[in-house]
Amino acid sequence: MTSRLAPALAAGLSLYAGSLSCSAPALAETITLAPVSVTEWKAVHGSVETRDVAPARARIGGVVVELTITEGDEVEEGQAIGLVRDDKISFQIEALDGQLAAFESQLKTADTELDRAQKLIAQGVVTRQRLDQLSTQSDVLRNQIASTRANRAVLEQQQSEGEILAPVSGKVLSVPVTPGAVIMPGEAVATIGGGGFFLRLALPERLAPMLAEGAEIRISTDTGEKSGTLARIYPQIEGGRVTADVEVEALSTRFVDARVLVDVPVGDRQALTVPQSAIASRNGLDFVTVDTGAGTAERVVVTGGAVETTDAGQGGLVEILSGLSAGDRVIVP
Helix, strand or coil, X not given: XXXXXXXXXXXXXXXXXXXXXXXXXXXXXXXXXXXXXXXXXXXXXXXXXXXXXXXXXXXXXXXXXXXXXXXXXXXXXXXXXXXXXCHHHHHHHHHHHHHHHHHHHHHHHHHHHHHHHHHHHHHCCCCHHHHHHHHHHHHHHHHHHHHHHHHHXXXXXXHHCCEEECCCCEXXXXXXXXXXXXXXXXXXXXXXXXXXXXXXXXEEHHHHHHCCCCCEEEEEECCEEEXXXXXXXXXXXXCCEEXXXXXXXXXXXXXXXXXXXXXEEEEEEEEEEEEHHHEEEECCEEEEEEECCCCEEEEEEEEEEEECECCCCCCCEEEEEECCCCCCEEEEC
């Protein structure tokens, strides 16, 4: 019985040994593990903001009789977006028109008397003193007419300033008033954001020394991952946070102050990495084949996900958290 089981037992042991130790593939490559520099990323939230936030203000007080915009509209600089009317200005203009008509009638009479006096002075009927009085009266009336017309022009300018103009080109963020509302001079009728859009970050103060202008930033959006550039770091720290601006091309501007997930590089660290092709997954475990010198063996490893290194020519690497150590020779198929 024993003699007949011996060959079968030997075959089983050989198969079991083969499962623990395997020969390297013919085209396999062997690499020696060494620590590499890996970029450390910090996940924070940024908000989409406009460079300029300018209120469109009423230049005169009165009643808002017209508003041609609403939140979300795009406007151009100088575009008329509303109208404020003050009826008192119209009444003042009408009063000045009446004064002008009276002054012009008086001037016409004064000019007629002055012409008559100039004809009669040669005959000695009118004295030189009377002629001077008539000439002065005519000049005074002309000056009064000029002054009244100047006052009327001022009122007309005030009336024209009832037109509310967009201070910048951009998007209307808020419209706090409605037609029919009474407003004071200088009161904001709308808030307009312009000058382009960017991401503003508020990072913990401890990360400030690790930030550098010009660093690449990763932004997660609904359409995928985008890259941006850390354009400005503000020197003043408020509330334990440092403020920074990120330039991003084709940034979604549908919502202002929308929160966006951003990955910021905050330094480098040392890590062990292997190519993705060196890892084999079976039954929920990850295995890496190493050269032990006496043969090959598979080791169970714990991976930490894909990483980006600062070393040139390194790509498609996976960090090894445990199971391998520096100096191990890894076989890459």
